[in-house]
Amino acid sequence: xxxxxxxxxxxxxxxxxxxxxxxxxxxxxxxxxxxxxxxxxxxxxxxxxxxxxxxxxxxxxxxxxxxxxxxxxxxxxxxxxxxxxxxxxxxxxxxxxxxxxxxxxxxxxxxxxxxxxxxxxxxxxxxxxxxxxxxxxxxxxxxxxxxxxxxxxxxxxxxxxxxxxxxxxxxxxxxxxxxxxxxxxxxxxxxxxxxxxxxxxxxxxxxxxxxxxxxxxxxxxxxxxxxxxxxxxxxxxxxxxxxxxxxxxxxxxxxxxxxxxxxxxxxxxxxxxxxxxxxxxxxxxxxxxxxxxxxxxxxxxxxxxxxxxxxxxxxxxxxxxxxxxxxxxxxxxxxxxx
Numbered sequence: 632x633x634x635x636x637x638x639x640x641x642x643x644x645x646x647x648x649x650x651x652x653x654x655x656x657x658x659x660x661x662x663x664x665x666x667x668x669x670x671x672x673x674x675x676x677x678x679x680x681x682x683x684x685x686x687x688x689x690x691x692x693x694x695x696x697x698x699x700x701x702x703x704x705x706x707x708x709x710x711x712x713x714x715x716x717x718x719x720x721x722x723x724x725x726x727x728x729x730x731x732x733x734x735x736x737x738x739x740x741x742x743x744x745x746x747x748x749x750x751x752x753x754x755x756x757x758x759x760x761x762x763x764x765x766x767x768x769x770x771x772x773x774x775x776x777x778x779x780x781x782x783x784x785x786x787x788x789x790x791x792x793x794x795x796x797x798x799x800x801x802x803x804x805x806x807x808x809x810x811x812x813x814x815x816x817x818x819x820x821x822x823x824x825x826x827x828x829x830x831x832x833x834x835x836x837x838x839x840x841x842x843x844x845x846x847x848x849x850x851x852x853x854x855x856x857x858x859x860x861x862x863x864x865x866x867x868x869x870x871x872x873x874x875x876x877x878x879x880x881x882x883x884x885x886x887x888x889x890x891x892x893x894x895x896x897x898x899x900x901x902x903x904x905x906x907x908x909x910x911x912x913x914x915x916x917x918x919x920x921x922x923x924x925x926x927x928x929x930x931x932x933x934x935x936x937x938x939x940x941x942x943x944x945x946x947x948x949x950x951x952x953x954x955x956x957x958x959x960x961x962x963x964x965x966x967x968x969x
Contacts, residue, residue, distance in 0.1 A: 653777030715849030
């Protein structure tokens, strides 16, 4: 049996900082030293960022910060729906992150990840799952705005939620461009629409919907004073995020309806093309059947056949056969079968 190696917590910690009056304190902190420093000062808060921690590593942080075991279990195993839960004096929020890979990608069109946030009076802990859900830009933007960061941990939660919803907006814009391209492809004459590709896009839009729509309830709770951990001056910021989320949800609803229409239109166009092909095949079979029938009759080697004794019999028969084929061709062409 191979020996088990202990992975230090630092391998999962992206950043750990102490903020006082919106300014980051210099130096490097461990999670326990950071919390001790904040409570010694009686002001400020700790912000710890984790990336896909194992259960063993996050347990140490949970013990120091008093995190509920059920929330910790959700943070480790991920695959949660967007939600907001309250455990004593701590809030636990789950947000789905999304990234658009492109309709031509061999991977999924919409790739999802998760961000879990533990919010306390003097700390905020973010746990990320997925490679595209980085919060470095969020932290840097907040550190450049001490006034906003001075509002406390709730301001960090708002910044994360705003960052995630902005990602939704970017994804819907990319999807809208690709749906416009699919629409042109379906309604362009003599094109061959890919119904499977359209259906795949519809499936990914539904995946995006499952990530976006459930977040509306948690955001509305935060705007309505669900917890005292979110002060009144921060709630208005969550209202703005909720407005953006409503916009995203409306776009997704319109995408779903449009893709349903495109699937129906593509299938109808494919059926019409198949019917046209069958008409062409039938018309050519009818034309070819004339010389085939003549050759079959005169190939039976009877002694008495019309025209056999005439000097120009063969030429006459060949001319009549050609005329019959041309007449059939003209009839089918007039009826747009050819």
